Amino acid sequence: KEIRYFAEIGSTNNEAKRLAAEGCPEGLIVVAEAQNTGRGRLARGWFSPFGKGIWLSVVLRPSFHPLDAPKCTLMAAVALTKAIHKVTDAPCGIKWPNDILYEGKKLVGILTEMSAEMDAINYVVIGMGINVNIAPDEFPPELRDIATSVAAAAGRPVSRLALLAEVLAELETVYCLAVSQGFDPVLDEWRKLSITLGQQVNVLAPGETFTGIAVNIDNEGALLVDTGQGVRRVLAGDVSIRP
Numbered sequence: 001k002e003i004r005y006f007a008e009i010g011s012t013n014n015e016a017k018r019l020a021a022e023g024c025p026e027g028l029i030v031v032a033e034a035q036n037t038g039r040g041r042l043a044r045g046w047f048s049p050f051g052k053g054i055w056l057s058v059v060l061r062p063s064f065h066p067l068d069a070p071k072c073t074l075m076a077a078v079a080l081t082k083a084i085h086k087v088t089d090a091p092c093g094i095k096w097p098n099d100i101l102y103e104g105k106k107l108v109g110i111l112t113e114m115s116a117e118m119d120a121i122n123y124v125v126i127g128m129g130i131n132v133n134i135a136p137d138e139f140p141p142e143l144r145d146i147a148t149s150v151a152a153a154a155g156r157p158v159s160r161l162a163l164l165a166e167v168l169a170e171l172e173t174v175y176c177l178a179v180s181q182g183f184d185p186v187l188d189e190w191r192k193l194s195i196t197l198g199q200q201v202n203v204l205a206p207g208e209t210f211t212g213i214a215v216n217i218d219n220e221g222a223l224l225v226d227t228g229q230g231v232r233r234v235l236a237g238d239v240s241i242r243p
């Protein structure tokens with residue numbers, strides 16, 4: 001597969017979207033040592049210091065329905081968590097829908113962007129930001145309570161190259177599984193790696209907030225929350241796990 005490497009770039013997702021729109025093949029990878037304008041979800045930025053993380057975007061051209069594209073994010077979360085478990089013994093897990101956490105702090109963020117027409121996907125770009133060797137005091141003060149790194153979780157520096165190789169291998173495995181057998185086996189893996197299921201959660205959905213126990217995800221990746229007065233389905237939004 002083709003890998004485009006940059007010492008410095010604005011955002012690997014922007015470059016991957018540009019190449020995808022130009023017609024690049026599926027599987028193209030954009031990776032950078034540093035991003036100047038790294039982007040997170042909900043129009044946030046993403047701290048991407050030089051040489052300290054894996055700032056990576058992958059172009060896919062799946063034949064799924066555009067409504068299934070969010071499942072690419074669940075797929076990436078599974079691949080990333082498995083890769084981290086292979087390379088370290090850092091006990092991290094997935095917080096619904098797509099953050100990888102260690103001790104309640106974020107190690108990895110995923111930003112999936114899609115271009116689709118009618119009922120066909122043109123491309124999906126999966127952007128992954130892995131905080132690899134960032135020491136706690138290297139994060140900007142406003143991130144110190146919410147962000148951590150694979151090295152901090154593992155208690156030692158971690159080879160970015162070894163981790164990158166595992167991430168790409170796991171991503172290929174899980175994508176081939178989804179293409180050949182559908183999403184059900186991917187969702188099963190997601191359930192096993194989840195730290196949200198079984199927990200008491202606060203749900204911040206568009207326009208409302210409620211509390212309950214996260215009991216499962218359904219076959220669309222929506223979180224099912226038992227509020228005590230019935231099970232509510234959360235397709236978009238954020239949850240916080242209550243201590």
Ligand code: BTN
Nearest residue numbers: 011013039040041109110127129
């Ligand atoms: C989140 O808000 O949790 C998602 C963060 C995604 C960051 C990655 S880093 C590589 C890729 N390029 C970007 O600009 N963002 C994603």
